[in-house]
Amino acid sequence: MSIVESLQEAVVKQLTALYTGPFAAADFQVNQTKEEFEGDYTIVLFSLLKKTGKNPVDLGQQLGEALLAAEPDFFNGFNVIKGFLNLSIQDHYWQKLLSDNYEKDDFGKQQANGKRVMVEYSSPNTNKPLHLGHLRNNFLGWSVAEMLKACGNEVFKSCIVNDRGIHICKSMIAWQMFAEGETPATQQEKGDHFVGDYYVKFNDEYKRQIEELVQDGMEKAVAEKEAPIMKATQQMLLKWEAGDGEVMDLWRRMNSWVYEGFNETYKKIGSDFDKTYYESNTYLLGKKIVEEGLGKGVFEQEADNSVWIDLTADGLDRKIVQRRDGTSVYITQDIGLAQVKYEEYKIDRNIYVIGDEQNYHMKVLRLIAQKLGLPNADNIYHLSYGMVELPSGKMKSREGTVVDADDLVAEMVATAKQHTEELGKVKDFTEDELAHLYETLGLGAMKFYLLRVDPKKKMVFNPQESIDFHGFTGPFVQYTYARIKSILRKEAATNETLESTPLLRLEKSILVSLEQFPAVIQQAAAELNPSVIAIYVFNLAKAFNSFYTVHSVANAETAEKKQLRLRLAVMTANVLKSGMQLLGIQMPERM
RNA sequence: GGUUCGGUAGCUCAGCUGGAUAGAGCAUCAGCCUUCUAAGCUGAGGGUCAUUGGUUCGAAUCCAAUCCGGAUCACCA
Numbered sequence: 001m002s003i004v005e006s007l008q009e010a011v012v013k014q015l016t017a018l019y020t021g022p023f024a025a026a027d028f029q030v031n032q033t034k035e036e037f038e039g040d041y042t043i044v045l046f047s048l049l050k051k052t053g054k055n056p057v058d059l060g061q062q063l064g065e066a067l068l069a070a071e072p073d074f075f076n077g078f079n080v081i082k083g084f085l086n087l088s089i090q091d092h093y094w095q096k097l098l099s100d101n102y103e104k105d106d107f108g109k110q111q112a113n114g115k116r117v118m119v120e121y122s123s124p125n126t127n128k129p130l131h132l133g134h135l136r137n138n139f140l141g142w143s144v145a146e147m148l149k150a151c152g153n154e155v156f157k158s159c160i161v162n163d164r165g166i167h168i169c170k171s172m173i174a175w176q177m178f179a180e181g182e183t184p185a186t187q188q189e190k191g192d193h194f195v196g197d198y199y200v201k202f203n204d205e206y207k208r209q210i211e212e213l214v215q216d217g218m219e220k221a222v223a224e225k226e227a228p229i230m231k232a233t234q235q236m237l238l239k240w241e242a243g244d245g246e247v248m249d250l251w252r253r254m255n256s257w258v259y260e261g262f263n264e265t266y267k268k269i270g271s272d273f274d275k276t277y278y279e280s281n282t283y284l285l286g287k288k289i290v291e292e293g294l295g296k297g298v299f300e301q302e303a304d305n306s307v308w309i310d311l312t313a314d315g316l317d318r319k320i321v322q323r324r325d326g327t328s329v330y331i332t333q334d335i336g337l338a339q340v341k342y343e344e345y346k347i348d349r350n351i352y353v354i355g356d357e358q359n360y361h362m363k364v365l366r367l368i369a370q371k372l373g374l375p376n377a378d379n380i381y382h383l384s385y386g387m388v389e390l391p392s393g394k395m396k397s398r399e400g401t402v403v404d405a406d407d408l409v410a411e412m413v414a415t416a417k418q419h420t421e422e423l424g425k426v427k428d429f430t431e432d433e434l435a436h437l438y439e440t441l442g443l444g445a446m447k448f449y450l451l452r453v454d455p456k457k458k459m460v461f462n463p464q465e466s467i468d469f470h471g472f473t474g475p476f477v478q479y480t481y482a483r484i485k486s487i488l489r490k491e492a493a494t495n496e497t498l499e500s501t502p503l504l505r506l507e508k509s510i511l512v513s514l515e516q517f518p519a520v521i522q523q524a525a526a527e528l529n530p531s532v533i534a535i536y537v538f539n540l541a542k543a544f545n546s547f548y549t550v551h552s553v554a555n556a557e558t559a560e561k562k563q564l565r566l567r568l569a570v571m572t573a574n575v576l577k578s579g580m581q582l583l584g585i586q587m588p589e590r591m
Numbered sequence: 592g593g594u595u596c597g598g599u600a601g602c603u604c605a606g607c608u609g610g611a612u613a614g615a616g617c618a619u620c621a622g623c624c625u626u627c628u629a630a631g632c633u634g635a636g637g638g639u640c641a642u643u644g645g646u647u648c649g650a651a652u653c654c655a656a657u658c659c660g661g662a663u664c665a666c667c668a
Contacts, residue, residue: 026608034611044610046648083648084611125668167668306666315594316664323666330668359595360663386596387662394661425628441630452616453604456596458661460603469630471616472604479630487627535605538615549623549632569627591630 002519003089004030006074007041014066019052027051032512038079039086040512046083056083091503094511095564099498101514102571105578108518113152118341119145119383121353122271125162126258127171128196130265130405131395132388132461133355136450138271139584140385141353143451143530146582151525156345159273160337163255164280165330169236171195172250173229174202184257190406192261195254200397205229241327265406269443270584277340279333286336287328289372290321298371311367319364334365335372342376349379351528356384356456383528386458388450403463412442415466416475426590437588441475444585448474451583452534472538474585477576480541482591483548484573491554493566501560506547510568513540517575521582530583537579544572 001009008025015023028047033039043063045056052059060080067087068075076088101107121141124130130138145155175198184194206229213223224230239247266272290307293299299307299321307322321332341350354362362382369377387394395402416438420426426437449467453459469475503511517536524532553569556562577587 029608029610031610037611042611046610049648082611127668162668165668304666317593320666325666327666329666355662356596357662358668361668384596389661391602419630423628423630425630457604458597462603465602465617468603468617471630473616473630475630476616479628483628483631490627531605535615542615545631546633548627549629552627554627591628 003041003515004519007043007087010067010071010074011043011063014063014070015048015052018062018066019054021051023048023051033086037081037084037086038088039077040089040508041087043085043087044083045085049083056080060085091508092500094503094508094515095498095500097515098511098564098567098571102493102567102574105574107571107574108521108578109150110152110518110522112154115153115349116156116345116347117148117153117349117351118156118158118345118347119148119351119353120158120160120341121145122159122266122273123162123354124159124262125167126192126195126255127167127199128397129190129192129261132403132405132408133395135269135405135408135446136385136388136455136459137353137355138266138269139447139450140383140455140530142271142584143533143582144351144353144383144525144528146584147521147525147528147530147533150521150582153349156274156347157272158275158277158341160277160279160282160333162279164240164251164283166233166237167199168251168255169233169240170202171199172247172254173233173236174198174205175254176250177201177205177229184260190261190264191257191259192265193404193406194261195258202229202233237327238325265409268409268439269405275344277337279337282336282340283328283333284336285340286332286334287322289335289339290328290332293321293372296372298368309368309371311364314367316360316364316367319368321368331361331365331368335368335374338365338369338376338380339374342374347376347379349381350376351381351383353383353385356386356458358382359384383455385455388459388461391460391462391464403461409443409446412446412467413438414442415469416441416445419469419475420591429590437591440586440588441469441478441591444474444478444580445469446474447583447585448477448534451530452538454531455529474580475591477537477541477580478585478588479591480544481573481576481580481587482589484544484569484576485589487548487553487569488566488573491562491566493570494563496563498563499560501558501564504551506543506550507564507568510540510543510547510572513543514571514575517579524582533579533582537576537583540572540579541576544568 007030011028012023012025015021029044031042031044033042045059048059049056057080064078064080064085068078074090074093076090078085078087119141122134122138124134145157149155178201179198184191187194206227209227209229210220210223213226214220218226236247240251290299294301294307299309301307304324305326306320306324308318308320310318312318320329322328338350341347352362359382366377366380369380390401392401420437429437445467452472520532520536524530551565553562553565556565580587
């Protein structure tokens with residue numbers, strides 16, 4: 001049980017004994033005591049005045065005395081200031097916490113709870129390479145999965161590859177028109193970038209054709225539909241759904257180039273999946289479900305054969321689920337996938353990590369699943385995250401302002417290299433060790449940067465200013481860890497029983513922080529919010545830094561103090577490491 | 592226009608289930624390396640918490656209105 005929970009329980013017990021209840025933990029707040037006051041935790045009394053019929057000072061005094069009398073082993077003292085009851089916890093409580101847990105590398109993690117959760121993330125289109133927005137998605141999804149695991153869930157990471165559809169055909173058409181047989185191999189280019197280039201070429205040509213038609217007197221809206229390259233693309237999609245051999249061959253070939261590129265990127269950034277789904281498989285089931293839904297009367301068919309669902313009663317609109325030419329739209333395959341996921345994994349929660357631009361889409365998906373009576377419908381949860389924007393606004397591929405994922409990773413690793421060389425602390429490292437260190441630091445900086453912000457909120461990334469290595473950053477936490485490890489290479493903690501020694505302020509501030517780690521994991525997982533962990537880990541690192549610049553570990557005042565501080569060092573290192581692990585960030589032993 | 596999310600220091604962000612004098616980091620300025628790694632530590636300046644009204648003993652936090660910005664409302668994905 002956490003300290004806060006123990007406090008709540010103790011306070012409720014004493015309130016019930018002193019006054020006429022009933023009382024519950026929700027009746028009052030327990031806060032960490034502010035620096036400027038004496039105490040560890042504070043009970044805010046105002047909300048209890050009415051029920052107890054007391055004034056704040058009397059209530060605080062009575063409650064404080066009762067708590068101290070009832071649990072003298074736990075409480076060390078109290079003071080009342082205005083409406084706040086500040087309580088101090090006995091030093092030996094903190095020291096026991098340390099002795100019991102300092103060597104546990106699973107501190108803060110929970111037992112299996114039997115729940116099965118799927119986290120779908122990444123979900124790329126196979127027509128262009130990954131960009132900065134995908135990185136936020138990948139880091140978020142991976143981290144959320146880790147946090148849920150730490151809370152005892154069995155987690156399955158999944159990825160839906162949007163490998164078919166009109167957008168893929170665009171790259172294919174452009175390749176047919178302009179490539180003259182070039183491949184990633186002949187161009188010495190990463191496959192996803194190679195295919196992405198043709199997606200850009202499509203749009204250039206499309207724009208050119210529209211202009212040409214408009215100049216010949218056609219309305220712009222008509223020209224957009226009549227442009228030959230667009231018509232050819234639509235033809236190709238039809239052929240694709242019909243299984244045309246030539247089209248399928250080209251599709252397989254180009255997708256394989258993209259997969260090769262993606263795999264390289266995923267490997268680099270540490271994204272992995274327990275299951276990869278392909279839209280080219282799931283869309284057929286979607287179509288089947290649409291057919292069944294028509295029979296059930298959930299969907300309705302227009303005279304032109306297109307199929308719709310009417311969600312106006314739910315405050316939304318009419319939504320198309322199948323085009324008049326019989327081809328499926330984006331949401332069709334999602335319906336199929338929702339069913340497949342449940343059938344294969346019998347999951348209790350079905351989390352989708354998808355940008356907030358798709359809030360409406362996900363609302364529709366959930367509603368459709370519910371109306372169809374899919375078994376998993378109510379468990380669909382959209383983890384909606386904000387877009388990553390540039391100082392100039394949204395990233396726009398047309399304006400060439402998209403920050404490419406591979407480029408950014410390479411830049412971060414190069415920056416890590418530059419900093420490391422300037423500092424010159426690891427000159428004895430081998431080439432391999434150096435390369436590994438640069439990746440650890442570069443990726444650590446980038447992941448931390450993208451995860452330290454509340455996922456729900458959009459965030460701004462300034463490519464002009466490279467991601468920092470100082471302050472509230474990944475490398476700051478990594479550096480703290482490396483320095484602790486440096487101490488622990490010279491001095492080891494022993495298991496002997498320690499005499500209790502009075503805790504210094506800076507020692508206790510670390511212990512208070514360490515004690516909160518389990519609660520922090522739970523909160524982060526409940527909110528599906530890695531920034532909670534990032535903020536925590538930063539504060540813990542800061543507390544340790546402040547502590548050990550003032551107090552020596554190796555040359556502590558007494559043998560007891562030395563052991564106490566070594567244990568503090570061990571436990572802080574452990575917690576920093578497992579906290580960062582939840583963010584997908586590795587820790588260097590030296591840097 | 593409908594729906595929806597947001598507006599906190601020069602910049603990027605915490606704080607939002609109401610509680611003590613609104614916090615970090617960056618940037619700026621002033622200090623600290625013969626002593627466990629200075630990617631560090633200590634300190635200073637910097638705020639009409641978009642605006643107005645309401646609820647409350649108490650509001651950055653809750654409610655309403657207004658202003659500003661984003662997303663979305665495709666036979667695109």
